[in-house]
Amino acid sequence: MADIELRRLVKEYPGGVRAVDGLDLTIADGEFFALLGPSGCGKTTLLRSIAGLETVTGGHILIGGRDVTGLAPGARDIAMVFQDYALFPHMTVRDNIAYPLRIRKMGRPERHAKAEETAEGLSLGGLLDRRPGQLSGGQQQRAALARAVACHPKVFLFDEPLSNLDARLRLEARTFLKRLQRDLGVTTVFVTHDQAEALAMSDRMAVMDAGRIRQIGTPTEVFQRPASTFVASFIGSTPMNLLDAVADRDTLRVAGTTLPLPAAAGPHVRDGEKLVFAARPEYMTLHREAEPTGIEGVVAIVENMGVGSLVSLEVPGGADGARIVQVTVPEGQEPEIGSRGWAVAAPERVLLYRHDDGELVGSERAGAGEPVLAGAGD
Amino acid sequence: MALTTSPPADLAPAREAATDAAGLGRVRASAFVVPALVLIAIFLVYPALWTLYLGLTNYRLTGIAAARPQFVGLDNYVRALRDPEFLNSLWLTLLYVIGSAVIGQSILGFVLAATLRTVPRVVRGVVEAFVMLAWILPSSVVAFLWIALLDRDSGTVNALLGTPGMAWLLEYPMLSIIVFNTWRGTAFSMLLFSAALNAVPPSQLETARMVGASGWQQLRDVVFPHIRGHVLTNLLLISLWTFNDFAPYLITAGGPDNRSEILPVFVYESAIFDGQLGFGTAISLLMLLINLVLAVVYLRLLRERRS
Numbered sequence A: 001m002a003d004i005e006l007r008r009l010v011k012e013y014p015g016g017v018r019a020v021d022g023l024d025l026t027i028a029d030g031e032f033f034a035l036l037g038p039s040g041c042g043k044t045t046l047l048r049s050i051a052g053l054e055t056v057t058g059g060h061i062l063i064g065g066r067d068v069t070g071l072a073p074g075a076r077d078i079a080m081v082f083q084d085y086a087l088f089p090h091m092t093v094r095d096n097i098a099y100p101l102r103i104r105k106m107g108r109p110e111r112h113a114k115a116e117e118t119a120e121g122l123s124l125g126g127l128l129d130r131r132p133g134q135l136s137g138g139q140q141q142r143a144a145l146a147r148a149v150a151c152h153p154k155v156f157l158f159d160e161p162l163s164n165l166d167a168r169l170r171l172e173a174r175t176f177l178k179r180l181q182r183d184l185g186v187t188t189v190f191v192t193h194d195q196a197e198a199l200a201m202s203d204r205m206a207v208m209d210a211g212r213i214r215q216i217g218t219p220t221e222v223f224q225r226p227a228s229t230f231v232a233s234f235i236g237s238t239p240m241n242l243l244d245a246v247a248d249r250d251t252l253r254v255a256g257t258t259l260p261l262p263a264a265a266g267p268h269v270r271d272g273e274k275l276v277f278a279a280r281p282e283y284m285t286l287h288r289e290a291e292p293t294g295i296e297g298v299v300a301i302v303e304n305m306g307v308g309s310l311v312s313l314e315v316p317g318g319a320d321g322a323r324i325v326q327v328t329v330p331e332g333q334e335p336e337i338g339s340r341g342w343a344v345a346a347p348e349r350v351l352l353y354r355h356d357d358g359e360l361v362g363s364e365r366a367g368a369g370e371p372v373l374a375g376a377g378d
Numbered sequence B: 001m002a003l004t005t006s007p008p009a010d011l012a013p014a015r016e017a018a019t020d021a022a023g024l025g026r027v028r029a030s031a032f033v034v035p036a037l038v039l040i041a042i043f044l045v046y047p048a049l050w051t052l053y054l055g056l057t058n059y060r061l062t063g064i065a066a067a068r069p070q071f072v073g074l075d076n077y078v079r080a081l082r083d084p085e086f087l088n089s090l091w092l093t094l095l096y097v098i099g100s101a102v103i104g105q106s107i108l109g110f111v112l113a114a115t116l117r118t119v120p121r122v123v124r125g126v127v128e129a130f131v132m133l134a135w136i137l138p139s140s141v142v143a144f145l146w147i148a149l150l151d152r153d154s155g156t157v158n159a160l161l162g163t164p165g166m167a168w169l170l171e172y173p174m175l176s177i178i179v180f181n182t183w184r185g186t187a188f189s190m191l192l193f194s195a196a197l198n199a200v201p202p203s204q205l206e207t208a209r210m211v212g213a214s215g216w217q218q219l220r221d222v223v224f225p226h227i228r229g230h231v232l233t234n235l236l237l238i239s240l241w242t243f244n245d246f247a248p249y250l251i252t253a254g255g256p257d258n259r260s261e262i263l264p265v266f267v268y269e270s271a272i273f274d275g276q277l278g279f280g281t282a283i284s285l286l287m288l289l290i291n292l293v294l295a296v297v298y299l300r301l302l303r304e305r306r307s
């Protein structure tokens, strides 16, 4: 078992794309770590760099304290599961699972016994003599996992291993993968662009954008206190409400309403400073009657989400036209379309961001406190 | 859509003649096909049957047997199989096919295709252009180039290797024509293998790399199983082409002392130089049989893979 440490890692592709841009990251031993971010932010590149499939152009990679930056992929003691599973189509499932052991020169009976044992653990018992083409998507995925497990690596790397499964199977595989990782206790890095997956499975997660990490934390931290408007808009099954606001002494003017300024934010904002008011739809309630702290609007859309509904209020805006505020309402309380409503945010759930750099109010400003890392990039 | 397509034939056809898609009727349809059939008969079937017949006679280019050939049964075949020159020629052909097609063209072609994937685009373009050039030049031109290259007194090869006065075509006639044919034909294998290699999923190669497989192990366990069909197709085509290749005649004319007299050259020498058309024809038919056997073996191997 081993921890992973990345020090100022840079991967610049020929042609000048900096897919990983001076990244520092430590992943603890046995941790299930999710890398989340929009398409093209460098998740795959980062994972492949850890694997050794890409040669990094700067920085260091340490696994279990050993610098592996210059080592070949095969010498790093890492197993990777690809999005397409990469099972060898001409080998049986048994031979596929035993393949890493065969490369390590383990004898045939021994490695077959090992493969069978692993397959049993992943409920692939009856499928050992089939070829990958004769398996369902979920079985293929488990066969690929079994191959990774069979060689007892120090680190697992998964690049969107669930994205080829249908929605229902994906939920099953999620639970399965999580339990497997907990049982084995192997340090795992998991790439996904599905934030629900990251929230559900990881011990800690990182949100990436443009080759850098924008926030690291437990899923709860990231969900409840996104560090920036970027993360806030990215995380959550329904996007967070982000509304322009202005500080006015100890009040906050937002969407035609005046709210008390949260006490914690008080010392960090200047009078008249432009801010962004943020509240999750799940942390807001819809009222039919006027509320002093409610944002008033007209119900435009009601979307059924199963347990409840997502209501979009059209709020007549200032200069930039109408804005939309979304609120979830419990089952049976859906309002009429076109009716008036007041959205009230739970005060302890409201977050304030600076309008200029999009960071949380009260956080260190980049360039002010600690030096900006890898500033050479821009 | 479904309404405008013609109804299935068993649903009471409107006209008796309209069983074909174009609605021409049998007579008119035949009229369209007849010219093609006549041409095929004249230029393909008749010569084939004629060859079959000639192989059973003592037909000669000149003399009495040219005017009045006699039926000799299987004599030509018996003679050929007992003729040390024929057997020698068969052996040389085998060497030629294995040396220049199986080993030369396909291995060199594979190595080129695999290597060119990793080099910069410009280098790849230049190398591919040269290899292709060797392929598209007419054999006569290429043969002349090689004669010039291998010339005893002012040849480029002797100048490069520092072996003045070396008569390559006399000392190593087989090696010379093997190298010549490899040089000339590698492009085909290279192109076929580059296409095949593109079809190998990168993630499978990377999985092999991740578990520490060496270059050779990746080739054996990942690349080769994927391109096996391509390899067989390639081998089939180039062995047939090489087996029937006459171009070496342009370089060594089968000599010296028949030391590079491969079968196509042997047929030519027997039939045209010695005038024994009947004997030459019999050998052509033997070659045809060998071609068939080769093709059947390869196709068997291919089918085995599919099932």
Ligand SMILES: Nc1ncnc2c1ncn2[C@@H]1O[C@H](COP(=O)(O)OP(=O)(O)OP(=O)(O)O)[C@@H](O)[C@H]1O
Binding pocket: A013, A014, A015, A017, A018, A019, A037, A038, A039, A040, A041, A042, A043, A044, A045, A046, A193
């Ligand atoms: N081989 C390459 N050569 C040049 N640029 C590349 C290469 N591979 C990726 N990139 C670029 O690097 C950036 C990061 O790509 P990467 O594949 O790591 O993104 P990703 O976060 O995995 O995206 P996705 O969620 O779509 O898989 C992108 O801008 C991409 O265009």
Ligand SMILES: [Mg+2]
Binding pocket: A043, A044, A045
């Ligand atoms: Mg990716």
